[in-house]
Amino acid sequence: MVHIAGSKKLKRQMAPLFWGITRKNKRFVLTVKPGAQSKHASIPIAVFLRDTIKTVTSLREAKSVIYAGKIKVDGVIRKSLHHGAGLMDVVELEGSNKTYRLVPQDGTLLKPIEIEDSEKTKKFALVKSKTTIKNGKTQIGFHDGKTLIDETPVSVGDTCVLQIPDIKILSVIKLEKGMNCLITKGVNAGKIGKIDEIKEGTFNIPKSIDITFDDRQIEIPARLVMPIGKSEPEIKIR
Secondary structure, eight states: OOOOOSOSEEEGGGSOGGGOOOSSSOSEEEOOOSSSSOGGGEEEHHHIIIIISOSSSSHHHHHHHHHTTOEEETTEEOOOTTOEEETTOEEEETTTTEEEEEEEETTEEEEEEEEOGGGTTEEEEEEEEEEEOGGGOEEEEETTSOEEEOOOOOOTTOEEEEETTTTEEEEEEOOOTTOEEEEOSSTTTTOEEEEEEEEOOOSSSOOEEEEEETTEEEEEEGGGEEEEESSSOSSOOO
16 A cells, blocks of 8 residues: 655644644644645644634544535535645535635634635635646646636736636736735734835845835735735625
């Protein structure tokens, strides 16, 4: 039998704070296996059920729910305890009629907010790459690992409103001056501000953005910013 590389557990003391786990319980906790989302910016769905939203009380109950195919991430049934749910992912709990979106909030990297059924087929996806492939077609890569062959005019740093699970671009929110944006990481994670200026980077200096929020202006790397709309966010993130 093929051995899957990598540990399936992690010391509790090393787990990210946004998982919501207790520190002085058992020594180890499940970890995220390699997948679409970054290991350091996602939550294993077993931990999400037991510790983050506390829908179940034990790992045994989490296994029962997940193996029964009652958990969907971005509209796709996931049966791995270690599958990572990350930024803007939509987690649907079949049977409880509850759906959550993971967003940055109050300095926390990922926090679940409950959303309506009408919102569960939409998500924000930040454009991370844009490449030309065979026959001159354009492939767009998003922050959550999804890719799409599409000729919609987008640039790296823009946000697409995706229809899930079939992955279709519904609208594009450009990274430009005057646009509202969400800070996705750092001490200001979850803050929403307006873009004052975009500073193009150089070989040594990354692209940065001047943002105003809470009556103050900061300069932040463009990779930490997600445009969300001209006035109000196009989907619920609060």
